[in-house]
Amino acid sequence: MSSVLAAAAAASPVLATMPPRQRAEALVAAADALLAAADELVPLAMEETGLAEPRLRGEIKRTAVQLKLFADVAAAGEFLGVRLDAADPDFVLGPRPDLRRYLVPLGPVLNFAAGNFPFAFSVAGGDTASALAAGCPVVVKAHPGHPRLSDRTAQIVSAALPPGALGVIHGQEEGVAALRDERIAAASFTGSLAGGRALAEIAAARPHPIPFYGELGSLNPVVVTPDALAERASAIAQGFAASVSGSAGQLCTKPGLLFVPVEFAAAEAFEGVAPHPLLHPGIVDGYTRRRAEILETPGVTVAVEGAVTDDGVTPTLVETDLATLLKHRDTLLQEAFGPLSAVVRYTPGESLGAALTELVEGSLTAGVHIGAGEDSPWLRELVAALQALSGRVLFNGWPTGVAVTPAMQHGGPFPAATNPTTTSVGTAAITRFLRPVVYQDCPQSLLPEPLRDDNPWNVPQHRSPAGESSTWGSLAA
């Protein structure tokens, strides 16, 4: 571990002072190296994770596109957040200095990789791409579910990057030691509530606490309105079954609760789903235990029993109602990581928004299926509640499948994320690894490139001229 951290620390000033376009070129080269190795890496991922080939081929492509998307973000330079305030001798509060602000990389980032996306949330995944684009070296604590894939991916990808920019360590002990190491300046995590919370507390208890960005899972409630159900019950059942079953439900956006206004025959849609292996024995144990707890809860009935066998799992669907959720919230309102979901009956007309606010903790997503042109005070109250509890509010769709775009938000109130003000997917994720620094009255020759008037890196500079520095007055009485 020590050599990986030392290499990251040495790479830190190199990456930080590299012009953004050069950083972008390195990210593109890394993406191309990853794609070129797909025929080697995908079989290795299949072997270690049990995930299917088409899913993994799609995921490696997504991972490469994500690296290139962050290359674009780096090259565009807007992420530097350059603000230039001209000196203003006539400022209302007295003469104002020349102030030039930009965002600088925090330093080496420790990324605790996830098990369920061996490419997209692992060694060369989103957290790594956004940290590298920000100019931070990355130390990945490999997920134990795919150690060989992690090492091989790092070898391939890091060859395209400056020395020390990307390294891998293994094991919980090493991960915790690295999190406590003063050379690490920030950490990211995708995984369980218990694990993420424990790591967040370690980060906060350091002599010098560091930013910690954990994505800890989510229930992802989806509501079906009476109108939607009247219009397209069968399509909704099909979509629901596909979203719950895909990748054996091992997705942080799996819909864990489906709220329906009347009896809803979804069971049929789950028929014929083939057994799918779970990622590793730890997931099998956790899922088996959670599934048993839920099935044994009074007030819960089984719609689709499913199974956990040596061949893999088939989905389990249960049915219950709001009163039972409230009564057994400790059992029913925690994530079950795997292909299990609950259909929950609500009474049309009663305030479902208030019930969700009371019942459901912070969630990555919250969705609603509505009828064509549907609108009502009841629905508006519901949508407001969905916004209050989540980071993504979706309509007539399913939460699994997260687009990597400028507007995407993947995060939400705790426990969806340890920090609700950021995202772990989409280009805005880069902000997690930057901090602002302002230069006051600095001679041009000593300014960092992005702050200079001659703008050698040609990055966007947002200027507040002296004449406009008192615009506050425009609103003054």
Added chain:
Amino acid sequence: MSSVLAAAAAASPVLATMPPRQRAEALVAAADALLAAADELVPLAMEETGLAEPRLRGEIKRTAVQLKLFADVAAAGEFLGVRLDAADPDFVLGPRPDLRRYLVPLGPVLNFAAGNFPFAFSVAGGDTASALAAGCPVVVKAHPGHPRLSDRTAQIVSAALPPGALGVIHGQEEGVAALRDERIAAASFTGSLAGGRALAEIAAARPHPIPFYGELGSLNPVVVTPDALAERASAIAQGFAASVSGSAGQLCTKPGLLFVPVEFAAAEAFEGVAPHPLLHPGIVDGYTRRRAEILETPGVTVAVEGAVTDDGVTPTLVETDLATLLKHRDTLLQEAFGPLSAVVRYTPGESLGAALTELVEGSLTAGVHIGAGEDSPWLRELVAALQALSGRVLFNGWPTGVAVTPAMQHGGPFPAATNPTTTSVGTAAITRFLRPVVYQDCPQSLLPEPLRDDNPWNVPQHRSPAGESSTWGSLAA
């Protein structure tokens, strides 16, 4: 306390859904109410804090300007961070939904007010202004140093705001209870390292942890180069003395360390500084203890002895060298809150940047006085070190006096701030109290106003049209 929190919780949806221009008008009204009450509030502040009238008149004006500046920020709407990604059926990774992202207020903010700025960092100060502008109600935990001023300020200012938008509570116990209350969604703090750290840990240990923004103080090192000293030793000594002595050194940006290359006769500049009362008995005790510790440290000599008397304090100046700082870092490299500073001798040509990196923890500011046109590898290494350890790097000036502008950064690596990615002064402070939410495939009629195509609030909307959603390809090989 309970009624204040209940009122804040009730105000939360009101403020959140208020159009930004209406929110701005309320902030302007609050600023005007504050200014109109200056003749009542300034004498009350003088009585409770011992600060001088001109300083307090300036501060109340600054506080009002700050409220209006945040009114402008609210009205401009850019803070909403609206990003609209058009649906893209041809996206390289498969069809992409319509995604519309903006920033929403976190909810009620608890603001632990500072003692040293009874207006600008207190009830109606920067944290309050930025939280209100973001759409968050504010509960201020009043500083015990000015309880009556706090209550009266809240009465005057809150009359201009929606009911419940601003309330005050008193006492450490109430403050901690509020910090643990589930109705509080974020907290800000300006004060001591020990106090801020303890509160940060309480915020992190809640069943639902919340963002905590603490500004915990700082050493604010300033370096004088040989060239600068040769050019203008006397002016530097005068500026240094004024910056250390102003407001009796009770400023988080007071320069606590001045690095000089040769003997530097600063003592004369401190002569004739009149005694100034400290803010409250707690500060007197802390300052007296810290001053004694420093004066008793081997290797430290007294240049200006100063005094702590019933009439107030006069500044104390000590001299030492780098080796002594390193040997006694626990004593000498912690903030002494009050009019005390240390002149530290360094050897010209030796790496001062490396020494500062080794010695000085995260600081709000770091400065250097240079000669006209001065430039050298030594200086560039020093500037890089100043950036690495601080949030504001200043040239040929003094850190006290913080302009409130778009580019200002007031924060830095721990312990300057608990979160280095944000600022507590300047318009960027608003981001602390917002979180992103994205709407996916939402019908126009159900979208929040800032996300609608007809843009009824007329806020800036940043669009990624479908055609441009694959710009990553532009860098692809």
